[in-house]
Amino acid sequence: NTSTVKLNTGYTIPQVGLGTWRSKEGDGYKAVTAALKAGYRHIDGAAIYLNEEEVGKAIRDSGIPREELFITTKLWNTQQRNPQEALEQSLERLGLEYVDLYLMHWPVPLKTKRITDGNLLSSPAKEDGKPDVDTEWDFVKTWELMQELPKTKKARSVGVSNFSINNLKELLASPGNKLVPAVLQVEIHPLLPQYALCDFCKEHNIQVEAYSPLGGHGAPVLDDPIIKQIADRHNADAGNVVVSWGVQRGIVTLPKSTTPERVVSNLRTFKLSDEEMGSINNLSKSRGQKRTNAPDMSPFPLFE
Numbered sequence: 001n002t003s004t005v006k007l008n009t010g011y012t013i014p015q016v017g018l019g020t021w022r023s024k025e026g027d028g029y030k031a032v033t034a035a036l037k038a039g040y041r042h043i044d045g046a047a048i049y050l051n052e053e054e055v056g057k058a059i060r061d062s063g064i065p066r067e068e069l070f071i072t073t074k075l076w077n078t079q080q081r082n083p084q085e086a087l088e089q090s091l092e093r094l095g096l097e098y099v100d101l102y103l104m105h106w107p108v109p110l111k112t113k114r115i116t117d118g119n120l121l122s123s124p125a126k127e128d129g130k131p132d133v134d135t136e137w138d139f140v141k142t143w144e145l146m147q148e149l150p151k152t153k154k155a156r157s158v159g160v161s162n163f164s165i166n167n168l169k170e171l172l173a174s175p176g177n178k179l180v181p182a183v184l185q186v187e188i189h190p191l192l193p194q195y196a197l198c199d200f201c202k203e204h205n206i207q208v209e210a211y212s213p214l215g216g217h218g219a220p221v222l223d224d225p226i227i228k229q230i231a232d233r234h235n236a237d238a239g240n241v242v243v244s245w246g247v248q249r250g251i252v253t254l255p256k257s258t259t260p261e262r263v264v265s266n267l268r269t270f271k272l273s274d275e276e277m278g279s280i281n282n283l284s285k286s287r288g289q290k291r292t293n294a295p296d297m298s299p300f301p302l303f304e
């Protein structure tokens, strides 16, 4: 699938991108290399994935002209007071002049704890095990700083991730807000379809992106019997059905894999019939879940 959609900034974004979360220690390089070779032109990364160096190297080594690629990275929670500095550090690690999209990773600023190697990403939990939230800062202030970044040409578009409808409403209504986020990236798959959030974004011209579209945060999506049945009918695997469902909903879909064969396979999509779409759309009614979040990545509540 090489289809693209247009963001509210006027830039186009490929509808299927490679997710790089948990692609570490050489896996990231291999996955990105396999993806670009297979025809992906969209790579989704983040500072906290701690693999920007190898992701960037694979991008540069591919020899594909930069203009043909869409590269995303994300601001980690501990750097919300200085997104410009964080972006510059990400670009340095990626070895790139600009990213196509820079996202606020979570609506939760955490206190910075500088650790010995100077890595600002770390924010050790407080002694009670809870995250060390920076209560004197908030995501609205972070957004006010982020909305200036496109002027620096170091991020073409800016957006947010893991925001609820209420978070978005608060951001859009804040007096200092001048820019509607280009993108909202959240967890979306057939067991967590996020219909209300997607409707809200459509109304406000915010493009939705799906992370963990295959249920990678622990949701049993790929072994769902209905999805498997549809896959058999199309001579495809469950992953193809789920990515096709996301794309057909108009969502930018970011399957993650470090297995080169799956990276290649996940780019294959096809048209699902209305009946097939309907039966996948209904799965969440019987089997849905409120949220799945990896405990190591999201130790804080989402503010609903």
Ligand code: A2P
Binding pocket: 019, 211, 212, 213, 214, 215, 216, 217, 222, 237, 239, 240, 254, 255, 256, 257, 258, 259, 262, 263, 265, 266
């Ligand atoms: P791996 O990286 O070993 O290929 P998500 O994108 O929802 O986060 O899902 C990612 C998880 O699903 C990873 O564990 C990945 O494993 C696995 N995965 C990726 N593509 C497929 C596929 N086509 N079939 C089965 N599992 C897949």
